[in-house]
Amino acid sequence: MKISATIQSLINEQINLELASAHLYMAMASYFLEAELRGFGNFFIVQVQEENYHAMKHFHFLHEVGGRLQLRTIEAPIDKFENPRHVFQIALEHEEKVTKAIYHLIDAALQEKDFATYTFLEWFVKEQIEEENLMRTILRKLEMIGDNTSALFFLNEELSKRSYEPSNGEKEE
């Protein structure tokens, strides 16, 4: 069954939102590399790859259900950050916005009894729990760290170990 024009449009919006997420996290990676906090920089470089992967996951689904890609303009993200805490506050708020968009899309799919889209989106519901939790955990750590530079470098070291694993270790369908 082909997806409706409404669902097609919402999936395209979601693709743009995932790409916009990649842009935002690239700006954050750059902020940290400039500040010589390379572990944090690495964390966001991996995050860029995750977001591009999300966009492509929607892209493939769109084609599987007879949809058409309609790319839209992506506005330049914020690129001035006050401090690491500010970065993670924005990242958390951004992930919460993405979660809302996924919920909205699920709501629309259920209204149309489009169970194919609904089932596809379940993966993103779980993914968003992880994404929000990840940003929230680091934000809390940064709040505890405060002005303690050695604690900040310790966290920076921890984040330098993050590497990209497609689908967070889950097998690609």
Ligand SMILES: [Fe+2]
């Ligand atoms: Fe995403």
Ligand SMILES: [Fe+2]
């Ligand atoms: Fe995300």
